[in-house]
Amino acid sequence: MPSFSLQSLASIVGGTVVGDSSVQINNALPQRDAVAGCVTLADSSQQAVKAQHTPAAAVVVAEACNDCSLPQLIVSDIHAAFIKLVLVFRPHVVVDRSNDPTRISETAVVDPSTQIGSGVQIGARVMIGANCTIGERTVLHPGVTIMDHCQIGDDCEIYPGCVLYPDTKVGSRVLIHANAVLGAFGFGYRPQNGKHVRTAQLGWVELHDDVEIGAATTIDRGTYGATRIGQGTKIDNHVQIGHNCHIGAHNLICALVGIAGSCTTGDYVVMAGQVGLADHLHVADRAMIGAQAGLMNNVGEGEVMLGTPAMPRRQKFVELAHLSKLPEMRKEFAGLIKRVEQLESQSNTSTIQEREAA
């Protein structure tokens, strides 16, 4: 790794140095991973004080911290600055290939009927079927498989091992992580003579602009038409989206979520990890579904749902509160039974006394 003086790094990120600006820096790493000679970052004075106890040689801060003896690089936006510093030392992490000429690996297998835009990068062992179109500056990493009749927009990036089944449509600026699968058959069968017979699986998957898809995520094709992911929606790893779902714009769908067939969502919906949706549900705009919740019913606009079966957050909190008080309540209940028994025995006694008195 090359090294730079802290002063020269300050020029690169537009900051000022407090302390020894000649100290030589050889990497940019967070505190937990800090090694001797690196610059680290601190987003508070406490963090700056803690940085002294790491092997780091300097620290990026938003304000000078008197209680930190390390040389400090003061900048207005520590994350923007730290990103620049990381790229000084590890420039290969973000490679801008948008101005590169078209490059098609000689080990790629591309059907001649397919149209490739200018500036496209096609890696080793990529397979592209017949009648596809690949937009400008799109990057297909090694080992991607694009089956027949797929359409991919401009400035997309598709990581190794992804599989796009026939007819998949992808907008522009779409990012698809490794081993994702778009367009496998929906899980639809009808019983016939004791067997499960597959129903029609003739549709496709459609990702609108600025969608991001996590590693190993699977989205099934529609029955006759689209399974659709709306503009700007981001989907994490290991998510399963069933056939005919129409997911709205700007949703956030976390890892291991399973959405059964024909569900629809509005815009800005958030689903936390491991959420499950039964089929044919609608989740309206800005609803939030808590981790591991299991939805059995539609969800209204802006609602926050928790639990299995899922219920509104407030109701779930009330239920949990009552549940936690059950042991105490049962104890009180046993006490109350005794008190009633006591009253009953007194009442019997009085009644007997009254009878006797009468």
Next chain:
Amino acid sequence: MPSFSLQSLASIVGGTVVGDSSVQINNALPQRDAVAGCVTLADSSQQAVKAQHTPAAAVVVAEACNDCSLPQLIVSDIHAAFIKLVLVFRPHVVVDRSNDPTRISETAVVDPSTQIGSGVQIGARVMIGANCTIGERTVLHPGVTIMDHCQIGDDCEIYPGCVLYPDTKVGSRVLIHANAVLGAFGFGYRPQNGKHVRTAQLGWVELHDDVEIGAATTIDRGTYGATRIGQGTKIDNHVQIGHNCHIGAHNLICALVGIAGSCTTGDYVVMAGQVGLADHLHVADRAMIGAQAGLMNNVGEGEVMLGTPAMPRRQKFVELAHLSKLPEMRKEFAGLIKRVEQLESQSNTSTIQEREAA
């Protein structure tokens, strides 16, 4: 896309036209995806009325609907007809290669000791190891990896990126979706000197005839013998089946289900999404496990189980009903305590009065 008159489509699917039979049709799409010039479908008169509000130029119906002004194509089985129409416009969606001669991509790597049946299709970048047999008319899509000593039957289709570990046995008419993994090691370790030491993982995975496996699903090999999936069983995406499991015939196992090692199931078992099974359980014929349920015990024939820990459906419903009434019960309980206190104070008063009276 070519276009056809509605009348000519009626001849193809064996239906009759009500309305303008000369209208030109350029695609077959469900209502949600309808575009100008397409034919769509409606499985009820309400749906037929709704079809008027889409850009579709005609609609496939089972019965003429007077309240729908679109040209109507009347057929006895709308889904059978619509499938034919989709294939008129998008014939590449279902390709019958069963009569094609054997085709092995020149970029495939096939060990010479492996036997390839007649009519087999081997796509680009497929890798087949030593001593395998591939049955007749089986299709291996691009990028499939078949390791040594695998046996694959006739008329199978294996999608890109699937990995079959050594010794995997696959019956006939088996469909395996992209990036599925058959035969990775079971998750078995024994402690030894503070380390986890892997136990023997010497078995294999065995799929019987007519099994279907979803995208990214993983099935681990047995310890010494088979992890087995019975005839006609269908498994969705992202399912995990542990080592030594024997899954029965005609099961339906939905997405993101996890089945721990050495479980067995009878026939016609259904598991909804995200179900989990502890190891060594048996689920008997026709049992149904509700979404997200967590099984800790065996399940009897035909039982329906819900919840974590899973219990029979009726019991779960009773529990949920009682849970939902807890807040009300606690209120009543607080009221009852007051009433008992009241009675106690009266009783004390009477006792005192009685004592005084005595």
Next chain:
Amino acid sequence: MPSFSLQSLASIVGGTVVGDSSVQINNALPQRDAVAGCVTLADSSQQAVKAQHTPAAAVVVAEACNDCSLPQLIVSDIHAAFIKLVLVFRPHVVVDRSNDPTRISETAVVDPSTQIGSGVQIGARVMIGANCTIGERTVLHPGVTIMDHCQIGDDCEIYPGCVLYPDTKVGSRVLIHANAVLGAFGFGYRPQNGKHVRTAQLGWVELHDDVEIGAATTIDRGTYGATRIGQGTKIDNHVQIGHNCHIGAHNLICALVGIAGSCTTGDYVVMAGQVGLADHLHVADRAMIGAQAGLMNNVGEGEVMLGTPAMPRRQKFVELAHLSKLPEMRKEFAGLIKRVEQLESQSNTSTIQEREAA
């Protein structure tokens, strides 16, 4: 398959035969998979008795069983012996390539800047980017993709379809199963003008020595630094580990677990299947998290947690016990209300009588 006399197998595994030692054996299979002519195993006398009802020709036992009429091969450690027997008949299941010379498939694509250790095996269609190092005797199975600047230690085995993003660091004796993905971007976005804008994803994934990773498992890279898996930790299939997590040594993490970003664990932590962790949690040494539990808070040393939201096992058992008694309690409660009503009516009567008496 070749066949061997039971006596000759006894010599191979160092055991003694009771019964006909000349019987010819053609395979080694567990009882459930036994076929005519195979040797099977029994880990108790009951199992030995049961073995008679399989087609097996002989049985491996730890002690002679008089109630079993099959020829018996008696050994001190039945599993050690049975492993040897399996390998007699299916030697390809475990192949020791550690003394083989370096072998690089001519269909592999390896950047010339990458350093390959001695004895490395690189399978068909492997892709290795620039500036990587591959340690000695490491096996890369067909179709593995290693992106730029990865470092892989000695004696590793990486199965087909795995994708290592740039900068991934892998220790020695690490096993990675098929289609696992290391180093995809963390699921981190910040809102900006109604869009989700991806935050920096500039870190890497780091697996320490003796780690094992299951099929289709995904581990996201850190923000600026490492997502780290500690020495000897074993991770099952379909696990999702978020960005910046630091998992300790010798953890066991079962299938379909999802760990959100920035979590840390101590050593010897166990997570059962489908567990979920919210972000930024710490799970201390030797804690155990039960199947499907959803953690919302830190977990102390050695604690056992169950349920969603997760609570200590004892507390969960108390809650479940109280829940199961709710129906009975509600019945008793209704009875108690009647008894109190009865007392109240008596009390009213007495009061009236007293008033009248007064």
